[in-house]
Structure formats: structure tokens, C-alpha cells
Amino acid sequence: MLYAVLAGFAGAGIAPLAHRALGRASGWVLAAIPLALTLYFASFLPAVSAGEVIRWSRAWVPSLGVVLSFELDGLGLIFALLISGIGTLIVVYAGGYLAGDPKLGRLYALLLAFMASMLGLVLSANLILLFVFWELTSITSYLLIGHKHESEKARKAALQALLVTVTGGLALLAGLLLLGIAGDSFDLPLLVARRDLIAAHPLYPAIVLLVAAGAFTKSAQMPLHFWLPGAMEAPTPVSAYLHSATMVKAGVFLLARLAPLLAGSVLWYGLLVGFGTLTMVVSAFLATQQTDLKRVLAYTTVSALGTLTMLIGLGTPAALKAAVVLVGAHALYKAALFMVAGIVDHKTGTRDILRLSGLRTALPITTVGAGLAALSAGGLVPFSGFLAKETTYAALIEFPWLLAASVLANAFGMLVALVVGWRIFTGESQVIPDDPGPVPVALWQGPLLLGIAGLLLGVFGWMGEGIVAHAASDMAGQRVPVKLALWQGFEFEALLALGLSVFTLLLGLAFYKAHGLLLRLATSLDWLYQRGPYRLFDLGLAAFVSLAKWQTQILQHGYxxxxxxxxxxxxxxxxxxxxxxxxxxxPVTFGPxxxxxxxxxxxxxxxxxxxxxxxxxxxxxxxxxxxxxxxxxxxxxxxxxxxxxxxxxxxxxxxxxxxxxxxxxxxxxxxxxxxxxxxxxxxxxxxxxxxxxxxxxxxxxxxxxxxxxxFAEQSVPAAMGRNVVNVILVDFRSLDTLGEVVVLVVAALGVFALLKLRPEGEAH
Amino acid sequence: MDTLLAVLIGALYAAGLYLMMRRSIVRLIFGLVILGHAVNLLIFAAGRLTRAHPPIVPEGAAALVPPYADPLPQALILTAIVIGFGLQAFALVLFRQAHRVSGAEDLDAMRTTDSH
Missing domain, CATH: 1.20.120 (Four Helix Bundle (Hemerythrin (Met), subunit A))
Incomplete structure (x- = not known):
């Protein structure tokens, strides 16, 4: 399993060379690495679905309790498949999207390195190992957002994302170390066994707060969400891969991994449900206030991350099951929609939803992919997005307020799905100025395949029951029965959820009709949006730099x-x-x-x-x-x-x-x-x-x-010298004396050079 | 006697540090030299002081016969004296050159690196 994780890093090493040698076909060839990994992980599906856990471990820094220890369980396998599977499509897509870009080789390398880091993160069974991979994803994300490093905006967005996520990473490190102290181990399975010890430990509140801070920054929970819309400066393959499907889910993944350890307190519940719900609703609304296609999608991603945080915070078996289903469904449709946004941008030169329309004639296959993904995003039968929404509603039935919030957020999501999957493709056909040629296969394969996958997983949802049950059971610490079918029967909960789905659909359509109104609201609320948390971040950063300058001037005065x-x-x-x-x-005595x-x-x-x-x-x-x-x-x-x-x-x-x-x-x-x-x-x-x-x-x-x-005894017999000081210098400690001689030579050379040096303008 | 030496070391430290806190370049170098003496004597006095018995094995003996002066601090100081001389020579030439380039005789005028 170690080799599976390291394969991506090896691939990153050869990617630039391979790209130089292969030229335009490089994306297709390099995609073989993630494809092989996908198949490798898929081969574990039967065993893991049956409830098995595959372990691999080897000592790394045994004195510090750091073990290279990996574990493939239900949750890990779902993430591993998403990471390697979507990674395959993304590598091909990147080859088409950035064809001709001189930095494409570097981008491949970073994408593969990111993939390896992310795989390491989701498979780690050791807290320190997990943290190392966690930080690696932050760094690769930083480099990928800053791909267009000539652009100041891209540099700024990259730095902002890095600062927010590594600050959270620092908190996480502290949290994990405290967790290691409380549980007296860094080994995850061992810690799970000691959960009562940890829950009763005086450090428990600090652990929860620090871990949540780490997870919230990475998974863009409000008010720390602002770096994610900013990260849309990255090339679209990066946005589709890191900032919708995988990396931003790392925080949610962490919460899910540590839920068996930390869940069960009011603090955990309040933090996750509170921030998760806030994020879910507010960012779903903010998505309707944007006109840039990628930013619209980014805000809906934030909303989905909020939903996931809330579900994990609730911690009921039904909620955890819904979280697992939503992770999968969301990754599929959101990555597809991002890729569609990239194609549209590529072909028309704009991402403004108000200026786009009638693209179906120019981009027929893309339209199909976008339609499939949007139907899943909107949660329609028979797509996997429908399963996600149904299970979520079913899980929230006991919590009416959360249910109402979720319906509202989903209705906003429906509006976005209609805009992205319907509005820009229908209506008056538009002249495409940039590039009239057909869209290459490398570009449209991604959305189409993901769209179809979203459909198949919806129809054949029962095939995933085993693995979802495994993942949810691990998180819940008890057996969670999972039934994934489009028709859940005539029970009250099922019917209520179905009714709410219909209501969401209608509400979404109503919002769609009122989209113009919402956008006008955005214009009048602009003063408020200009004062968002990102502004506070900018001010804080500027203040920090001034403070550093000020204290440097005080301390480094030059006197x-x-x-x-x-x-x-x-x-x-x-x-x-x-x-x-x-x-x-x-006492002091003077003596003789x-x-x-x-x-x-x-x-x-x-x-x-x-x-x-x-x-x-x-x-x-x-x-x-x-x-x-x-x-x-x-x-x-x-x-x-x-x-x-x-x-x-x-x-x-x-x-x-x-x-x-x-x-x-x-x-x-x-x-x-x-x-x-x-x-x-x-x-x-x-x-x-x-x-x-x-x-x-x-x-x-x-x-x-x-x-x-x-020295006194050995001077004569061992070194044949009677002057002990001399013997020490030239024999026992001769290497020191050699060093001293070297110092003198260097000083002499320095003196000589200084004497030879003449100031400018002075005559020789 | 050891106490008298301790007082001397303290006095040399005080003098060296006082000179190094002057603004005049030459006084800084003088301070450096005096501080060097103070440090060497500190190492010397921190060991066991023995009068008039140098650590030299007499003819015919196989090892030093007590009482003898501790050879280890002496070896350390010997190195320190030579290195100190290297430092002193380098500092002297460096300051001479800095003075020649900048014309400054006041250390306060040498605060920045990039102006003449």
C-alpha cells in the first residue's frame, strides 16, 4: 500500500520529462498512473464492502511513535476511489485544457503529487503521518492555485489559501499532539479503543477546538470560507479536482475519522452543527449572488461542505450514512460541473452567466455531460444526487429547524443547477468568438463520464450499500444498516422525504424565476459583500506586516x-x-x-x-x-x-x-x-x-x-610526549588544532583581501 | 590569591565591555582585546590553580606527579589566544578599511549597509 501512495510522487518526478517527450498526448499517458491506482483500490471493493479492513505498517520514527501505518477501511476506500478515479479524468482534462501551456509539465507533476498526498491523508492510520500528508496537500494546493504566477491576483489568492489552511494546520498539529498525549498513542485504531479515556481527559475541550479549527479552515467553513472562492484563480482542472471534489473534503474527512474518538459531547455537537448549518445556508444564498460561473459553483461547494459538517456533527447513524452518500455524489457532479465551466470559459472567453446562452449547438456533448451533472446536483430521480438528498432529509426529520435549513439550501442549489445545466445552454445561440473548432475529447470526456457515473450510482445504488455501511458504521461506532434505493417504500419518513424533495424542486423553480431579483439584490448588497471576512483577513495581514516592521525597527536599530x-x-x-x-x-576568603x-x-x-x-x-x-x-x-x-x-x-x-x-x-x-x-x-x-x-x-x-x-597518565606512554599541553594540542586533540589553523588561514586571507581592496575611485 | 585573580578578571571584563560600548571605532577594538584577556583568564581561573608546577612529565617518570597545573584549560587557552589574535587582526583591518571607505569614525554612522 505504501507503493500505491508513493506512486503519485514518483509520477510527479517523471511527469515533466514525460510531457516533454510525449507532447500533446502526455495527458492520456500520464493518466495511466491514477487509472492503475483506481483499479488497484477497486480490487479491494469486495473485501472492504464485506467489512474487512486492510492494514499495512512499518516503523518510521519509532522513538517518537511515528509509524508508516496505512489502513484501508470503508471511508478510506471511498475517498481513495474518488481521488484516484477523478484524478484520472482530471489529468486527461488538464492535458486538453492547458495544451500549449509551457508550464503544463509542472502542473502534471503537482497534480500527481497532490493526488499522492491526498491518498496518504485518507489512508493514514497514524496521527502524525496524517498530519504530514495534510500539510502536503496545503502546499501542493498553494502551488497549483498560483499556477499562473505572472498574475498578481493568482499569487494573492494562492497566498491567502496557504495562510488560512496552514494556520488551521498549525492548530490541527497542536490538537493532534494533545490527542496523542491524552490517549498515549498516535495510532488511530488504538485511540478509538481508548475513547472513554480521551473523553474524560482534561485536555478534551482543547483537542476538539483545535481539531475543529484545522478542519474548518481546510473545509472552508464560515467565516473562514473566503479562501475557496478566491482559489478559483487556479486553472479549472485544479478547481475541479482540489477545490470541489477532494482537498476541501479533507477537513470533513478528518472530522469523520476522528468522530469515533471525539463525538458525543455538547462542544463537538454545537461546533459542528452550528458552523455547518450556518455555512450550508449562507453560502447557498451567496451562490445566487454571483455571476461568475466558477464562483457560483465554489459557493455551492462551500454549502455542501457545511451540510457534511452538520451531518457529522449530528452523529446519528442516519446522518452519518447521509454524509457518506453526499461525499460521493457531490464529488461526481461538482467535478463535472467545474469541468463544464472550464470548457465554456475556454470556448467563449467568458464565465459570466448573464452573457452566456444557447451553447447547446456549439457544445453538444458538453451539454449532455452538463445536463446529467446538473440533474444530479439538483437531486432529481434517478441520480445519485437524489439519493444524497433523500438520505439527508431522512436523517434530519427529527430536527425540524435543520430540515428547513437544508430544504432552503437545496432549493438554492436547485437554482444553481438550473443556471449551469439549463440556462447557459438554451435560448438564443451565441457567436463563439474565441475558438470555433470542436471541443477535443480530452475535455468533454470528464463531464460526460462523471455525469454517467452519477446516473449509474443512482440507479444501482444498492451496489454501494456494503461500503457505505462499512464507512458509516466505523464513524458511528455501531452497525448502521444501509439501504440505497430510489424507492424507499411507504414508510412515513420515506414519504415525507420524497414530499420534501418535490417541495424543494418547486421552491428551486420559484427561485429560478426570481433569479433576476436575486441578482439585483446582490447589487444593492454589494457594500456588505465588500466587507466580508476576506477584508478582515487583508487588514489583519497588513497589520501583522506593520507590526513585524515596527518591532524590527525597535530591535534591529543598527547601534x-x-x-x-x-x-x-x-x-x-x-x-x-x-x-x-x-x-x-x-564565604569569600583571600588566602595567602x-x-x-x-x-x-x-x-x-x-x-x-x-x-x-x-x-x-x-x-x-x-x-x-x-x-x-x-x-x-x-x-x-x-x-x-x-x-x-x-x-x-x-x-x-x-x-x-x-x-x-x-x-x-x-x-x-x-x-x-x-x-x-x-x-x-x-x-x-x-x-x-x-x-x-x-x-x-x-x-x-x-x-x-x-x-x-x-592526559596526565597517557601523555608519555601513548603519545611519547612529556609536555602534556603540547601533546593535547598536536596529538589527542589534533583535529581541533587543524581547525584552528584553518581559521587562522582564513583570517589571514581575509586580511590580505581587505588590504588589497581599494574603494571605488581611489587611485592604485 | 584566587580571589584576587577573580577580582582582576571582573575588572578586565568591565573595562573591555565599557570600551566596546563606546562610539569610537578604535576604542571598540581595544575593548575587544581586553575582553579576550578576560575570557582567557576566566577559563584559566575556573580550573584548579596550581603555582609553579607546569604540566611537564619529568625525565624518567611515566606520568605527571601531583601537584601539577591542570593541562586541559591551558590547551584550550592556547588555542583561544591564537584565534583571538586572528580575530583582532581581522577586525583591525576591517575597521581600517571601513573607515577608509566611509570616512566615518563614529560607529553610529555605520548603521546601514547600503549607503556611503
Missing amino acids: LRYYILTVVVTLLPIGVLLAAPGSPVW VGLFETALVAVVLASTAFVMSTDSRMAAVAGLGGVGYGVALLYLSYGAPDLALTQFAIETLSVVIFVLVLYRLPEFRVLTTRAQRLRDAVIATSAGAVMTLLVLAAQSQSGASRVSGF
Whole structure:
């Protein structure tokens, strides 16, 4: 199964090369990858429908509990089939849609990479693995929306989608980690077994909130929905695949996956049902306010996602069953309608529904595909959309308010179906300016096949009963009986649902008659739409950038001395700890004081004071020399002749270099005020005091270092050297010394280059 | 005696940091040099201080005989002295060049990278 997931990534690697080699036929050839995956997953249908779960796992990062663990159950298989099946059609469609686009190879690669990420997401049985694939879908989505990267609008839409979804992703990561802590595992089946433990855990509310935040951003729940209509800047194959059929369902999928773990609380119920219902109704209405074909479809997608969220939130067996059916039916008809929108755009150069009409003569086969998909979208007998709507109504019978909301949303959906499947194809035939040739097979195959699939799944719905039952049962945690038939019998619920369907149809027709009125309403409500959540997002983003600029200006001011000051002041609190009573510093004893050393210390201190106070640069260099020689003599007196020798040599060289360079450096000048000098003196003195305390504390702790004994013993037998310090440098730690030599060489080269460098305009 | 050394180290730190907080380029470099001495002495004094017994194995002996000065900090400081010298030389030349190009003698005038 790992190879099935990775096949898409491998395909992404070869796609650009294959496209270069194959030219126009590349779409048909590359579609073999998703097609093979479709067949592979379809081969599991009988087993999974019978209730089996296929597992595959291998350790990845065992120390962190991250396991490459995949699981093919009912829900996973339905999604996997949709992803690979629609992916096949989309790859072919993209080949026709973007024929001649120089970036087509890249688009194939991204589409296949996305497909693999999405498959990984729906098949993961490990929370961390799931999250990795989740983020991969966000990133591929970002790159695909920004396909036309020359266009600023596309870049902005891509960035917006990325920011919204990865912010949600961040929340999700936190939620999943907390879930892992609460359940003490990242393994999904294991967590399901520990659901009572999780429900009683104090972290439970935080987990639900964070997971819901992740799912809501990805599945475009209001008020975070705005990135999805924006994402319509993407080329239509991308919109059809990612932003209607698959990726946007990832959030819903996540909720469905975690429902057995998290469902059952008021919080979960309230969040999902509340936001889901709001999204369902409001965005269905907003769909009627648009005139751009793709944006109309985008808002109905948001509405369907709201319905799914609501159904999962309800969590009754009937609602979960309806959710599964709706996922399948919606993916089929919505992808088809998007592809139709793409063909129309391609042929006429416009997506404005008010300017389109009579396309049936120019686009006969497309009209058939669009008609089939629209009938399914409108929920008419005998299409799969009808099954979805019936099961939804049946599930909502106990909740009259939700039922009413759902009828309203579906009636708006009916209006949209009529516009997309009827209005633009009928009426006066229109001159097609762009491209009078026939629509290539690559373009019309998608909508036609999906339209037929929507019809067949409606008529032969009973064939899917097993897998739907499996998926719904997993989510509900109990056996859910599923009967999928166009005629449900004479029971009260069935008849009521059927009656509501008829009512929805009539209401939809009424809305269609009033479409002109609705669009006029859109014009008068425009001021409100201009102030939608996306505006808030823009303002928030701008404010964030300003904040970043402001704090950068505060922190990165460019004054070297204030950087040093900040570091030193940060150090000072350590001194408080060291000086506190009971710290190892106390009591301070002076012990025996040697005359020679005391004299040396006095020399060093006096030289330092001289360096600080003199006005002459040359005198200061002499003072520095005094400090250096004094320190060298201190080394000598404490049994470190090597250090003393080195220090003498270096000190001599330093003084020579200083003298050589010094006359080219500016003279001392007093540039600061007296108050500033006083402040710096206080801070520097405090820092010095801290260091003194630090040394005292270290001395009170010190014994011989543990490694020193080793050097003391091994120096002669192992390295044949009597000067232990030298042996350490050239033998035991010779690699360090080599590094030191390299540093010196680099510094010397730097000095040489700087000396050779002459400023512009200066004569050689 | 160790305490006296600790006081000296503190004083060198204070002097080094004070000089580095000046606006004058030359004082900054002087501060850097003094700070280098302070750091080396810190490593030296943080170990065990032993007077007049360098870590050299006498002829005929197979290992060091206590008391001996700890060889490890000495090895570290030896490296530090040499590296410090490299840094000092590089800084000196760099500032000389920066002064030559920009004409500035005040560090506050060197805040931006892209103007002369």
C-alpha cells in the first residue's frame, strides 16, 4: 500500500520529462498512473464492502511513535476511489485544457503529487503521518492555485489559501499532539479503543477546538470560507479536482475519522452543527449572488461542505450514512460541473452567466455531460444526487429547524443547477468568438463520464450499500444498516422525504424565476459583500506586516553599542542568583597572597586604566602591551609556560600590527555625553562584578577535571610526549588544532583581501 | 590569591565591555582585546590553580606527579589566544578599511549597509 501512495510522487518526478517527450498526448499517458491506482483500490471493493479492513505498517520514527501505518477501511476506500478515479479524468482534462501551456509539465507533476498526498491523508492510520500528508496537500494546493504566477491576483489568492489552511494546520498539529498525549498513542485504531479515556481527559475541550479549527479552515467553513472562492484563480482542472471534489473534503474527512474518538459531547455537537448549518445556508444564498460561473459553483461547494459538517456533527447513524452518500455524489457532479465551466470559459472567453446562452449547438456533448451533472446536483430521480438528498432529509426529520435549513439550501442549489445545466445552454445561440473548432475529447470526456457515473450510482445504488455501511458504521461506532434505493417504500419518513424533495424542486423553480431579483439584490448588497471576512483577513495581514516592521525597527536599530548593552544587561540577573545568600560563592576568603602575583595584578589593572583614560592612540597601544605582558607573566607564575610564551609572541606581533595600522585609524574623540558614559560605566562594572562572582562560584566547585587525569597518565606512554599541553594540542586533540589553523588561514586571507581592496575611485 | 585573580578578571571584563560600548571605532577594538584577556583568564581561573608546577612529565617518570597545573584549560587557552589574535587582526583591518571607505569614525554612522 505504501507503493500505491508513493506512486503519485514518483509520477510527479517523471511527469515533466514525460510531457516533454510525449507532447500533446502526455495527458492520456500520464493518466495511466491514477487509472492503475483506481483499479488497484477497486480490487479491494469486495473485501472492504464485506467489512474487512486492510492494514499495512512499518516503523518510521519509532522513538517518537511515528509509524508508516496505512489502513484501508470503508471511508478510506471511498475517498481513495474518488481521488484516484477523478484524478484520472482530471489529468486527461488538464492535458486538453492547458495544451500549449509551457508550464503544463509542472502542473502534471503537482497534480500527481497532490493526488499522492491526498491518498496518504485518507489512508493514514497514524496521527502524525496524517498530519504530514495534510500539510502536503496545503502546499501542493498553494502551488497549483498560483499556477499562473505572472498574475498578481493568482499569487494573492494562492497566498491567502496557504495562510488560512496552514494556520488551521498549525492548530490541527497542536490538537493532534494533545490527542496523542491524552490517549498515549498516535495510532488511530488504538485511540478509538481508548475513547472513554480521551473523553474524560482534561485536555478534551482543547483537542476538539483545535481539531475543529484545522478542519474548518481546510473545509472552508464560515467565516473562514473566503479562501475557496478566491482559489478559483487556479486553472479549472485544479478547481475541479482540489477545490470541489477532494482537498476541501479533507477537513470533513478528518472530522469523520476522528468522530469515533471525539463525538458525543455538547462542544463537538454545537461546533459542528452550528458552523455547518450556518455555512450550508449562507453560502447557498451567496451562490445566487454571483455571476461568475466558477464562483457560483465554489459557493455551492462551500454549502455542501457545511451540510457534511452538520451531518457529522449530528452523529446519528442516519446522518452519518447521509454524509457518506453526499461525499460521493457531490464529488461526481461538482467535478463535472467545474469541468463544464472550464470548457465554456475556454470556448467563449467568458464565465459570466448573464452573457452566456444557447451553447447547446456549439457544445453538444458538453451539454449532455452538463445536463446529467446538473440533474444530479439538483437531486432529481434517478441520480445519485437524489439519493444524497433523500438520505439527508431522512436523517434530519427529527430536527425540524435543520430540515428547513437544508430544504432552503437545496432549493438554492436547485437554482444553481438550473443556471449551469439549463440556462447557459438554451435560448438564443451565441457567436463563439474565441475558438470555433470542436471541443477535443480530452475535455468533454470528464463531464460526460462523471455525469454517467452519477446516473449509474443512482440507479444501482444498492451496489454501494456494503461500503457505505462499512464507512458509516466505523464513524458511528455501531452497525448502521444501509439501504440505497430510489424507492424507499411507504414508510412515513420515506414519504415525507420524497414530499420534501418535490417541495424543494418547486421552491428551486420559484427561485429560478426570481433569479433576476436575486441578482439585483446582490447589487444593492454589494457594500456588505465588500466587507466580508476576506477584508478582515487583508487588514489583519497588513497589520501583522506593520507590526513585524515596527518591532524590527525597535530591535534591529543598527547601534552596535546598544546590542552589546542589551546582551550585558540580560546577563546581570545571573549575578543576583550568584550573590544570593547560600550560593557557593560565600564565604569569600583571600588566602595567602603572593607578592609577585599581587604586583602583576596591579600592573595589569594600572595598564588597563591607562588604556581607558589616555587620549593618545599610541599610548593606548603601549598600555595594551602592558596588559598583555602582565597576563603572560601571570600564566608563567601559575605553571603555564606554554601560555606565557605564546602570549609574549602574540603580544609582540599585536603591538607591531597596531602601530602599522594605527596611523590610518581615526583619532580618539569623545562622542558621548557624560550621562551616557556614566550609565555605561555602571552597567560594565556590574557585568564585571557578575563575572567575578562567576569565577568564585566556579572555583568553589572545582576539582581536577576528569579528563585531565587521562592526559596526565597517557601523555608519555601513548603519545611519547612529556609536555602534556603540547601533546593535547598536536596529538589527542589534533583535529581541533587543524581547525584552528584553518581559521587562522582564513583570517589571514581575509586580511590580505581587505588590504588589497581599494574603494571605488581611489587611485592604485 | 584566587580571589584576587577573580577580582582582576571582573575588572578586565568591565573595562573591555565599557570600551566596546563606546562610539569610537578604535576604542571598540581595544575593548575587544581586553575582553579576550578576560575570557582567557576566566577559563584559566575556573580550573584548579596550581603555582609553579607546569604540566611537564619529568625525565624518567611515566606520568605527571601531583601537584601539577591542570593541562586541559591551558590547551584550550592556547588555542583561544591564537584565534583571538586572528580575530583582532581581522577586525583591525576591517575597521581600517571601513573607515577608509566611509570616512566615518563614529560607529553610529555605520548603521546601514547600503549607503556611503
